[in-house]
Amino acid sequence: MPTLDEILEHIGEFDRFQKQTFFVLCLLSVCFTPHRCSGISCTDPLGSLVGSGSSVPLGPCRDGWVYDSPGSSLVTEFDLVCEDSWKLDLFQSSVNAGFFLGSIKIGYIADRFGRKFCLLTTIVVNIVCGILLVFVPTYLWIVIIRFLQGLVSKGCWTAGYILVTEVVGPDYRRTVGILYQAAFSVGLLLFDAIAYAIPHWRWLQLMVTLPTCFLLLYYWCLPESPRWLISQGKNDKDIKFEEEDCGKQNPSLMDLFRTPQIRRNTLILMYNWFTSSILYQGLIMHMGMAAENIYLDFLYSALVEFPAAFMIIITIDRVGRRYPWAVSNLVAGAACLATALIPEDMHWLKVITACIGRMGITMAFEMVCFVNTELYPTYIRNLGVMVCSSLCDIGGVIVPFIVYRLVEIWHDLPLIVFTVLGLIAGGLVLLLPETKGRVLPETVEDVENFHRKSAPKTKNIYLHVQGSEAGRG
Numbered sequence: 001m002p003t004l005d006e007i008l009e010h011i012g013e014f015d016r017f018q019k020q021t022f023f024v025l026c027l028l029s030v031c032f033t034p035h036r037c038s039g040i041s042c043t044d045p046l047g048s049l050v051g052s053g054s055s056v057p058l059g060p061c062r063d064g065w066v067y068d069s070p071g072s073s074l075v076t077e078f079d080l081v082c083e084d085s086w087k088l089d090l091f092q093s094s095v096n097a098g099f100f101l102g103s104i105k106i107g108y109i110a111d112r113f114g115r116k117f118c119l120l121t122t123i124v125v126n127i128v129c130g131i132l133l134v135f136v137p138t139y140l141w142i143v144i145i146r147f148l149q150g151l152v153s154k155g156c157w158t159a160g161y162i163l164v165t166e167v168v169g170p171d172y173r174r175t176v177g178i179l180y181q182a183a184f185s186v187g188l189l190l191f192d193a194i195a196y197a198i199p200h201w202r203w204l205q206l207m208v209t210l211p212t213c214f215l216l217l218y219y220w221c222l223p224e225s226p227r228w229l230i231s232q233g234k235n236d237k238d239i240k241f242e243e244e245d246c247g248k249q250n251p252s253l254m255d256l257f258r259t260p261q262i263r264r265n266t267l268i269l270m271y272n273w274f275t276s277s278i279l280y281q282g283l284i285m286h287m288g289m290a291a292e293n294i295y296l297d298f299l300y301s302a303l304v305e306f307p308a309a310f311m312i313i314i315t316i317d318r319v320g321r322r323y324p325w326a327v328s329n330l331v332a333g334a335a336c337l338a339t340a341l342i343p344e345d346m347h348w349l350k351v352i353t354a355c356i357g358r359m360g361i362t363m364a365f366e367m368v369c370f371v372n373t374e375l376y377p378t379y380i381r382n383l384g385v386m387v388c389s390s391l392c393d394i395g396g397v398i399v400p401f402i403v404y405r406l407v408e409i410w411h412d413l414p415l416i417v418f419t420v421l422g423l424i425a426g427g428l429v430l431l432l433p434e435t436k437g438r439v440l441p442e443t444v445e446d447v448e449n450f451h452r453k454s455a456p457k458t459k460n461i462y463l464h465v466q467g468s469e470a471g472r473g
Contacts, residue, residue: 013169014176017223022176024221025164028119029180030187031212032126032157072200078139087139093397094143098150100393106155107386111251111379114232115163116224118382122156123215125149130209134202154393155386157184162382165373166225170439174316177370182309188302196295227440231378251380256387261433261448265375268428269388272329272368275425277395278402279332279361279418283354285403286414304355308362316367320436321374325367326429332360333422340412340419361422374435375450377443 014022074080080088110118129149136142165177191208198204256266315324335357342350369389376384406413433450441447 014172018168018172020221021167021223022164022180024218025160026180026183028123028160028215028218029157029183030190031208031215032153032184032187072202074142074201077201080139091143091146094147095150096393096396098147098152099154099396100390102151102155103386103390103393106152106159107383108251110155110159110162110382110386111228114224114228115159115166115382116218116222118159119156119163119222120216120219122152122159123212123218125152126156127209127212127216130205130212134206134209154389158385158389159382161369162373162385163222163225165370166227166378166381166440167223170437173374173440174370175313177373178309178312178366181366181369182306185302185305185309188305189299192295192299192302227378227442231442251383253383253387255380255444256376256384259444259448261450262376262444265432265447266384266388268432269368269372269375269384270391271428272364272425273372273389274391274395275329275421276361276365276368277392278399279336279422280358280365281396282399282403282414282418283336283358283361285400286354286407304358304362305366308359309366311359312363312366317436320434321367321371322429322432322434325364325371326426328360328363328367329422329426329429330360332357332364333419333426335360336415336418336422340415357418364425371432371435374438374440375432375447377441377447381440 074091075088078084078087080091106118106122109121126149129145129152132145133142133149136145161177161180164180165173168176194207195204198207255262257263312324335353339350339353339357342353344350369385372385372388373381402417403414406417435450438450441450
Protein backbone atom coordinates (compact mmCIF):
# COMPACT_ATOMS: atom_id res chain seq x y z
CA MET A 1 0.00 0.00 0.00
CA PRO A 2 1.21 3.54 -0.70
CA THR A 3 2.89 5.85 1.76
CA LEU A 4 1.77 9.46 2.13
CA ASP A 5 4.70 10.65 0.01
CA GLU A 6 3.62 8.27 -2.77
CA ILE A 7 0.07 9.61 -2.51
CA LEU A 8 1.39 13.17 -2.78
CA GLU A 9 3.43 12.21 -5.84
CA HIS A 10 0.23 10.93 -7.44
CA ILE A 11 -2.12 13.82 -6.60
CA GLY A 12 0.50 16.59 -6.77
CA GLU A 13 3.55 17.35 -4.62
CA PHE A 14 3.18 21.13 -4.83
CA ASP A 15 -0.31 21.81 -6.12
CA ARG A 16 -2.79 24.58 -5.27
CA PHE A 17 -3.39 23.31 -1.73
CA GLN A 18 0.32 23.15 -0.90
CA LYS A 19 1.05 26.51 -2.54
CA GLN A 20 -1.66 28.17 -0.47
CA THR A 21 -0.32 26.64 2.73
CA PHE A 22 3.23 27.63 1.83
CA PHE A 23 2.23 31.24 1.09
CA VAL A 24 0.30 31.82 4.31
CA LEU A 25 3.06 30.25 6.41
CA CYS A 26 5.68 32.43 4.72
CA LEU A 27 3.66 35.42 5.95
CA LEU A 28 4.09 34.03 9.46
CA SER A 29 7.84 33.70 8.91
CA VAL A 30 8.01 37.32 7.74
CA CYS A 31 6.10 38.57 10.79
CA PHE A 32 8.22 36.79 13.38
CA THR A 33 11.43 38.76 12.96
CA PRO A 34 13.57 39.27 16.05
CA HIS A 35 13.77 42.62 17.77
CA ARG A 36 17.27 43.90 18.10
CA CYS A 37 18.52 46.40 20.67
CA SER A 38 21.83 48.23 20.48
CA GLY A 39 23.51 49.19 23.71
CA ILE A 40 25.03 52.63 24.12
CA SER A 41 28.19 52.93 26.18
CA CYS A 42 28.97 56.26 27.78
CA THR A 43 32.46 55.16 28.82
CA ASP A 44 34.07 54.60 25.43
CA PRO A 45 35.65 58.07 25.04
CA LEU A 46 37.30 57.99 28.44
CA GLY A 47 38.09 54.32 28.03
CA SER A 48 40.44 55.19 25.19
CA LEU A 49 42.32 57.52 27.49
CA VAL A 50 42.78 54.82 30.09
CA GLY A 51 43.97 52.40 27.45
CA SER A 52 46.70 54.83 26.41
CA GLY A 53 48.20 55.02 29.86
CA SER A 54 46.27 58.03 31.13
CA SER A 55 45.55 58.26 34.84
CA VAL A 56 42.31 60.21 34.41
CA PRO A 57 39.99 58.86 37.13
CA LEU A 58 36.54 57.61 36.13
CA GLY A 59 33.51 58.20 38.30
CA PRO A 60 29.77 57.64 38.15
CA CYS A 61 27.55 60.05 36.22
CA ARG A 62 25.55 62.21 38.64
CA ASP A 63 23.55 64.54 36.41
CA GLY A 64 21.99 62.08 33.98
CA TRP A 65 23.01 61.31 30.41
CA VAL A 66 22.72 62.96 27.02
CA TYR A 67 22.23 60.51 24.14
CA ASP A 68 23.47 61.28 20.66
CA SER A 69 20.84 59.18 18.91
CA PRO A 70 17.48 59.92 17.26
CA GLY A 71 14.23 58.81 18.82
CA SER A 72 14.08 56.62 21.89
CA SER A 73 15.12 53.08 22.71
CA LEU A 74 15.02 50.79 25.70
CA VAL A 75 18.50 52.05 26.56
CA THR A 76 17.63 55.74 26.49
CA GLU A 77 14.24 55.40 28.21
CA PHE A 78 15.56 53.44 31.19
CA ASP A 79 19.19 54.70 31.14
CA LEU A 80 20.69 51.23 30.65
CA VAL A 81 24.24 52.56 30.57
CA CYS A 82 27.31 52.67 32.80
CA GLU A 83 26.62 50.70 35.99
CA ASP A 84 23.18 49.69 34.66
CA SER A 85 24.41 48.45 31.29
CA TRP A 86 24.11 44.86 32.54
CA LYS A 87 20.33 45.27 32.47
CA LEU A 88 20.41 45.34 28.68
CA ASP A 89 22.25 42.00 28.73
CA LEU A 90 19.59 40.69 31.12
CA PHE A 91 16.88 41.84 28.72
CA GLN A 92 18.48 39.90 25.85
CA SER A 93 19.15 36.88 28.05
CA SER A 94 15.51 36.78 29.15
CA VAL A 95 14.45 36.28 25.53
CA ASN A 96 16.96 33.47 25.00
CA ALA A 97 15.94 31.90 28.30
CA GLY A 98 12.35 31.94 27.07
CA PHE A 99 13.43 30.33 23.79
CA PHE A 100 15.23 27.58 25.69
CA LEU A 101 12.52 26.79 28.24
CA GLY A 102 9.73 27.02 25.70
CA SER A 103 11.39 24.83 23.08
CA ILE A 104 10.69 21.48 24.69
CA LYS A 105 7.17 22.28 25.91
CA ILE A 106 6.00 23.87 22.66
CA GLY A 107 7.50 20.96 20.72
CA TYR A 108 5.53 18.53 22.87
CA ILE A 109 2.32 20.51 22.34
CA ALA A 110 2.79 20.50 18.57
CA ASP A 111 3.37 16.74 18.51
CA ARG A 112 0.61 15.98 21.02
CA PHE A 113 -2.19 18.34 19.94
CA GLY A 114 -1.26 19.24 16.38
CA ARG A 115 0.71 21.81 14.41
CA LYS A 116 -2.31 24.05 13.78
CA PHE A 117 -3.33 24.19 17.44
CA CYS A 118 0.25 25.03 18.41
CA LEU A 119 0.45 27.82 15.82
CA LEU A 120 -2.82 29.47 16.83
CA THR A 121 -2.15 29.42 20.58
CA THR A 122 1.38 30.78 20.25
CA ILE A 123 0.19 33.50 17.84
CA VAL A 124 -2.39 34.66 20.40
CA VAL A 125 0.20 34.79 23.19
CA ASN A 126 2.62 36.69 20.95
CA ILE A 127 -0.02 39.28 20.08
CA VAL A 128 -1.00 39.82 23.71
CA CYS A 129 2.63 40.13 24.84
CA GLY A 130 3.50 42.43 21.95
CA ILE A 131 0.67 44.84 22.80
CA LEU A 132 1.49 44.77 26.52
CA LEU A 133 5.09 45.76 25.74
CA VAL A 134 3.81 49.01 24.24
CA PHE A 135 2.19 50.14 27.49
CA VAL A 136 4.06 48.62 30.45
CA PRO A 137 5.86 51.40 32.38
CA THR A 138 8.67 49.59 34.17
CA TYR A 139 11.83 47.78 33.09
CA LEU A 140 11.03 44.73 35.22
CA TRP A 141 7.69 44.12 33.52
CA ILE A 142 9.29 44.54 30.11
CA VAL A 143 11.78 41.79 30.95
CA ILE A 144 9.01 39.51 32.23
CA ILE A 145 6.84 40.01 29.14
CA ARG A 146 9.77 39.50 26.78
CA PHE A 147 10.52 36.25 28.59
CA LEU A 148 6.92 35.13 28.06
CA GLN A 149 7.16 36.14 24.41
CA GLY A 150 10.34 34.12 24.07
CA LEU A 151 8.56 31.07 25.48
CA VAL A 152 6.23 30.90 22.47
CA SER A 153 7.73 32.88 19.56
CA LYS A 154 10.42 30.39 18.56
CA GLY A 155 7.98 27.50 18.92
CA CYS A 156 5.49 29.26 16.66
CA TRP A 157 8.02 29.80 13.88
CA THR A 158 9.34 26.25 14.15
CA ALA A 159 5.86 24.71 14.13
CA GLY A 160 5.18 26.62 10.90
CA TYR A 161 8.40 25.26 9.43
CA ILE A 162 7.46 21.70 10.36
CA LEU A 163 3.98 22.08 8.88
CA VAL A 164 5.13 23.54 5.56
CA THR A 165 7.62 20.71 5.03
CA GLU A 166 5.06 18.04 5.93
CA VAL A 167 2.39 19.03 3.39
CA VAL A 168 4.59 18.96 0.26
CA GLY A 169 6.14 16.06 -1.62
CA PRO A 170 9.80 15.02 -1.20
CA ASP A 171 10.95 16.82 -4.38
CA TYR A 172 9.82 20.20 -3.03
CA ARG A 173 10.51 19.76 0.68
CA ARG A 174 13.99 21.26 0.79
CA THR A 175 13.00 24.19 -1.46
CA VAL A 176 10.01 25.26 0.60
CA GLY A 177 12.06 24.87 3.78
CA ILE A 178 14.80 27.16 2.49
CA LEU A 179 12.32 29.70 1.10
CA TYR A 180 10.45 29.69 4.42
CA GLN A 181 13.70 30.75 6.07
CA ALA A 182 14.31 33.28 3.29
CA ALA A 183 10.91 34.79 4.10
CA PHE A 184 12.25 35.36 7.61
CA SER A 185 15.16 37.26 6.04
CA VAL A 186 12.69 39.38 4.08
CA GLY A 187 11.07 40.18 7.41
CA LEU A 188 14.44 41.35 8.72
CA LEU A 189 14.78 43.79 5.82
CA LEU A 190 11.26 45.10 6.35
CA PHE A 191 11.91 45.45 10.07
CA ASP A 192 15.07 47.41 9.37
CA ALA A 193 13.15 49.82 7.12
CA ILE A 194 10.34 50.24 9.66
CA ALA A 195 12.85 50.83 12.46
CA TYR A 196 14.56 53.51 10.38
CA ALA A 197 11.21 55.24 9.74
CA ILE A 198 9.97 54.87 13.34
CA PRO A 199 12.89 55.51 15.74
CA HIS A 200 10.73 55.35 18.88
CA TRP A 201 10.77 51.83 20.27
CA ARG A 202 7.22 51.71 21.67
CA TRP A 203 5.65 52.83 18.39
CA LEU A 204 7.95 50.41 16.59
CA GLN A 205 6.78 47.60 18.86
CA LEU A 206 3.16 48.43 18.05
CA MET A 207 3.82 48.55 14.30
CA VAL A 208 5.44 45.09 14.23
CA THR A 209 2.75 43.57 16.48
CA LEU A 210 -0.43 44.71 14.71
CA PRO A 211 0.20 42.75 11.45
CA THR A 212 0.40 39.50 13.43
CA CYS A 213 -3.30 39.92 14.30
CA PHE A 214 -4.11 38.88 10.73
CA LEU A 215 -2.44 35.53 11.42
CA LEU A 216 -5.49 34.59 13.49
CA LEU A 217 -7.21 33.97 10.14
CA TYR A 218 -5.15 30.75 10.04
CA TYR A 219 -8.01 29.16 11.99
CA TRP A 220 -10.01 29.12 8.73
CA CYS A 221 -7.39 28.95 5.98
CA LEU A 222 -4.66 26.68 7.39
CA PRO A 223 -4.98 22.87 7.36
CA GLU A 224 -3.65 20.45 9.91
CA SER A 225 -0.62 18.39 8.93
CA PRO A 226 -1.80 15.15 7.25
CA ARG A 227 1.26 13.36 8.61
CA TRP A 228 0.35 14.35 12.15
CA LEU A 229 -3.24 13.21 11.61
CA ILE A 230 -1.98 9.83 10.40
CA SER A 231 0.40 9.45 13.34
CA GLN A 232 -2.52 10.11 15.72
CA GLY A 233 -4.94 7.77 13.92
CA LYS A 234 -7.31 10.65 13.12
CA ASN A 235 -9.47 11.31 10.06
CA ASP A 236 -9.88 14.60 8.23
CA LYS A 237 -13.12 15.79 6.63
CA ASP A 238 -12.51 14.63 3.09
CA ILE A 239 -9.97 11.80 3.20
CA LYS A 240 -9.89 8.98 5.69
CA PHE A 241 -6.55 7.38 6.42
CA GLU A 242 -6.43 4.07 8.23
CA GLU A 243 -3.21 2.49 9.47
CA GLU A 244 -2.41 -1.08 10.40
CA ASP A 245 -1.74 0.20 13.91
CA CYS A 246 -4.36 2.82 14.67
CA GLY A 247 -3.16 3.50 18.19
CA LYS A 248 -1.92 6.99 19.03
CA GLN A 249 1.77 7.58 19.52
CA ASN A 250 2.50 9.94 22.38
CA PRO A 251 5.87 11.71 22.18
CA SER A 252 8.30 11.78 25.09
CA LEU A 253 11.76 13.20 25.62
CA MET A 254 13.24 9.72 26.06
CA ASP A 255 12.15 8.82 22.52
CA LEU A 256 14.98 11.08 21.28
CA PHE A 257 17.57 8.82 22.95
CA ARG A 258 15.91 5.39 23.07
CA THR A 259 17.31 3.83 19.87
CA PRO A 260 20.91 3.99 18.53
CA GLN A 261 20.38 5.95 15.30
CA ILE A 262 17.95 8.46 16.76
CA ARG A 263 20.28 8.94 19.74
CA ARG A 264 23.22 9.62 17.41
CA ASN A 265 21.12 12.01 15.34
CA THR A 266 20.01 13.88 18.45
CA LEU A 267 23.50 14.38 19.89
CA ILE A 268 25.04 15.49 16.59
CA LEU A 269 22.15 17.83 15.82
CA MET A 270 22.37 19.35 19.30
CA TYR A 271 26.05 20.12 18.83
CA ASN A 272 25.48 21.62 15.39
CA TRP A 273 22.66 23.85 16.60
CA PHE A 274 24.94 25.02 19.42
CA THR A 275 27.89 25.64 17.11
CA SER A 276 25.82 27.44 14.47
CA SER A 277 24.49 29.84 17.08
CA ILE A 278 27.93 30.50 18.59
CA LEU A 279 29.64 31.14 15.25
CA TYR A 280 26.89 33.16 13.61
CA GLN A 281 26.22 35.51 16.52
CA GLY A 282 29.85 35.54 17.59
CA LEU A 283 31.11 36.62 14.17
CA ILE A 284 28.60 39.47 14.10
CA MET A 285 29.73 40.63 17.52
CA HIS A 286 33.43 40.28 16.74
CA MET A 287 33.30 42.06 13.42
CA GLY A 288 31.30 45.01 14.69
CA MET A 289 30.30 45.61 11.08
CA ALA A 290 29.30 49.26 10.51
CA ALA A 291 29.00 49.75 14.28
CA GLU A 292 28.52 53.50 13.84
CA ASN A 293 25.23 52.87 12.03
CA ILE A 294 22.92 50.28 13.58
CA TYR A 295 20.66 50.25 10.53
CA LEU A 296 23.49 49.35 8.15
CA ASP A 297 24.72 46.75 10.63
CA PHE A 298 21.28 45.15 10.69
CA LEU A 299 21.01 45.41 6.90
CA TYR A 300 24.30 43.59 6.30
CA SER A 301 23.30 40.85 8.74
CA ALA A 302 20.06 40.29 6.82
CA LEU A 303 21.50 40.47 3.30
CA VAL A 304 23.99 37.67 3.95
CA GLU A 305 21.06 35.25 4.28
CA PHE A 306 20.07 35.43 0.61
CA PRO A 307 23.24 34.24 -1.18
CA ALA A 308 23.54 31.50 1.42
CA ALA A 309 20.03 30.29 0.61
CA PHE A 310 20.77 30.44 -3.12
CA MET A 311 23.93 28.34 -2.74
CA ILE A 312 22.00 25.72 -0.78
CA ILE A 313 19.28 25.48 -3.43
CA ILE A 314 21.73 24.96 -6.32
CA THR A 315 23.88 22.37 -4.51
CA ILE A 316 21.76 20.31 -2.18
CA ASP A 317 19.93 18.19 -4.77
CA ARG A 318 23.08 17.59 -6.77
CA VAL A 319 25.37 16.34 -4.01
CA GLY A 320 23.01 15.66 -1.10
CA ARG A 321 22.67 17.13 2.37
CA ARG A 322 25.74 15.96 4.27
CA TYR A 323 28.58 17.26 2.11
CA PRO A 324 27.34 20.85 1.59
CA TRP A 325 26.49 21.01 5.29
CA ALA A 326 29.89 19.68 6.35
CA VAL A 327 31.74 21.95 3.91
CA SER A 328 29.85 25.03 5.12
CA ASN A 329 30.95 24.30 8.70
CA LEU A 330 34.53 23.66 7.60
CA VAL A 331 34.60 26.87 5.53
CA ALA A 332 33.28 28.85 8.49
CA GLY A 333 35.93 27.39 10.80
CA ALA A 334 38.76 27.90 8.30
CA ALA A 335 37.64 31.49 7.63
CA CYS A 336 37.70 32.23 11.36
CA LEU A 337 41.26 30.91 11.58
CA ALA A 338 42.33 32.94 8.53
CA THR A 339 40.76 36.07 9.99
CA ALA A 340 42.69 35.61 13.22
CA LEU A 341 46.02 35.17 11.39
CA ILE A 342 45.67 38.15 9.01
CA PRO A 343 47.61 41.22 10.26
CA GLU A 344 45.59 44.09 11.69
CA ASP A 345 46.87 46.53 9.05
CA MET A 346 45.07 44.46 6.37
CA HIS A 347 41.66 45.25 7.78
CA TRP A 348 39.87 44.96 4.44
CA LEU A 349 41.09 41.38 4.04
CA LYS A 350 40.00 40.50 7.57
CA VAL A 351 36.53 41.81 6.79
CA ILE A 352 36.30 39.76 3.58
CA THR A 353 37.38 36.51 5.24
CA ALA A 354 35.04 37.14 8.16
CA CYS A 355 32.17 37.64 5.70
CA ILE A 356 33.07 34.32 4.07
CA GLY A 357 32.87 32.75 7.51
CA ARG A 358 29.48 34.30 8.10
CA MET A 359 28.32 32.98 4.74
CA GLY A 360 29.44 29.48 5.64
CA ILE A 361 27.83 29.43 9.05
CA THR A 362 24.63 30.94 7.64
CA MET A 363 24.41 28.00 5.23
CA ALA A 364 25.05 25.60 8.11
CA PHE A 365 22.37 27.30 10.19
CA GLU A 366 19.76 26.96 7.45
CA MET A 367 20.70 23.35 6.71
CA VAL A 368 20.57 22.14 10.30
CA CYS A 369 17.02 23.47 10.46
CA PHE A 370 15.56 21.49 7.57
CA VAL A 371 17.77 18.38 7.90
CA ASN A 372 16.63 18.18 11.52
CA THR A 373 13.06 17.62 10.30
CA GLU A 374 14.17 14.78 8.01
CA LEU A 375 15.84 12.71 10.73
CA TYR A 376 12.89 12.09 13.07
CA PRO A 377 9.64 10.13 12.69
CA THR A 378 6.43 12.11 12.52
CA TYR A 379 5.22 11.64 16.08
CA ILE A 380 8.39 13.19 17.59
CA ARG A 381 9.46 15.42 14.70
CA ASN A 382 8.44 18.72 16.23
CA LEU A 383 9.72 17.68 19.66
CA GLY A 384 13.05 16.64 18.13
CA VAL A 385 13.50 19.97 16.38
CA MET A 386 12.58 21.92 19.51
CA VAL A 387 14.87 19.97 21.84
CA CYS A 388 17.85 20.06 19.49
CA SER A 389 17.38 23.73 18.66
CA SER A 390 17.27 24.57 22.36
CA LEU A 391 21.07 24.23 22.25
CA CYS A 392 20.98 27.19 19.86
CA ASP A 393 19.47 29.25 22.66
CA ILE A 394 22.14 28.13 25.12
CA GLY A 395 24.73 29.23 22.59
CA GLY A 396 23.00 32.60 22.31
CA VAL A 397 23.25 33.06 26.07
CA ILE A 398 26.97 32.29 26.41
CA VAL A 399 28.37 33.75 23.17
CA PRO A 400 28.67 37.30 24.60
CA PHE A 401 30.88 35.95 27.36
CA ILE A 402 33.04 34.05 24.85
CA VAL A 403 33.54 37.15 22.73
CA TYR A 404 33.80 39.93 25.29
CA ARG A 405 35.85 38.05 27.89
CA LEU A 406 38.33 36.24 25.62
CA VAL A 407 38.97 39.39 23.61
CA GLU A 408 40.53 40.89 26.75
CA ILE A 409 43.20 38.17 26.60
CA TRP A 410 43.79 38.39 22.84
CA HIS A 411 41.62 40.22 20.37
CA ASP A 412 41.35 37.25 17.99
CA LEU A 413 41.15 34.49 20.60
CA PRO A 414 37.37 34.11 20.12
CA LEU A 415 38.05 33.32 16.45
CA ILE A 416 40.30 30.43 17.47
CA VAL A 417 37.47 29.04 19.61
CA PHE A 418 35.09 29.44 16.66
CA THR A 419 37.56 27.59 14.44
CA VAL A 420 37.68 24.55 16.72
CA LEU A 421 33.90 24.44 17.11
CA GLY A 422 33.29 24.75 13.36
CA LEU A 423 35.79 22.09 12.32
CA ILE A 424 34.39 19.59 14.83
CA ALA A 425 30.84 20.32 13.64
CA GLY A 426 31.84 19.68 10.02
CA GLY A 427 33.32 16.31 10.92
CA LEU A 428 30.31 15.21 12.97
CA VAL A 429 27.89 15.99 10.15
CA LEU A 430 29.50 13.24 8.07
CA LEU A 431 28.32 10.70 10.66
CA LEU A 432 24.67 11.47 9.92
CA PRO A 433 22.70 9.47 7.32
CA GLU A 434 22.10 11.03 3.91
CA THR A 435 18.45 12.04 3.46
CA LYS A 436 18.57 13.07 -0.20
CA GLY A 437 15.73 11.39 -2.10
CA ARG A 438 14.30 9.82 1.06
CA VAL A 439 10.71 10.10 2.14
CA LEU A 440 10.07 11.62 5.55
CA PRO A 441 10.31 8.81 8.13
CA GLU A 442 6.99 7.86 9.68
CA THR A 443 8.22 5.38 12.30
CA VAL A 444 11.26 4.73 14.46
CA GLU A 445 12.03 1.73 12.24
CA ASP A 446 12.27 4.02 9.22
CA VAL A 447 14.93 6.12 10.96
CA GLU A 448 16.89 3.12 12.17
CA ASN A 449 16.98 1.75 8.59
CA PHE A 450 18.28 4.99 7.05
CA HIS A 451 21.81 3.63 6.63
CA ARG A 452 20.60 0.54 4.80
CA LYS A 453 20.72 0.54 1.03
CA SER A 454 17.44 -1.29 0.76
CA ALA A 455 14.28 0.69 1.18
CA PRO A 456 12.92 0.60 4.69
CA LYS A 457 9.68 -1.13 5.41
CA THR A 458 6.88 1.23 4.50
CA LYS A 459 4.05 2.07 6.78
CA ASN A 460 0.79 0.97 5.19
CA ILE A 461 -1.80 3.68 4.75
CA TYR A 462 -5.22 2.71 3.45
CA LEU A 463 -6.93 5.49 1.56
CA HIS A 464 -10.71 5.66 1.38
CA VAL A 465 -12.45 8.55 -0.33
CA GLN A 466 -15.86 9.08 1.18
CA GLY A 467 -18.52 8.89 -1.52
CA SER A 468 -20.64 11.78 -0.28
CA GLU A 469 -17.76 14.20 -0.67
CA ALA A 470 -15.73 12.60 -3.41
CA GLY A 471 -16.76 15.14 -6.02
CA ARG A 472 -15.28 18.13 -4.17
CA GLY A 473 -12.11 19.95 -5.23
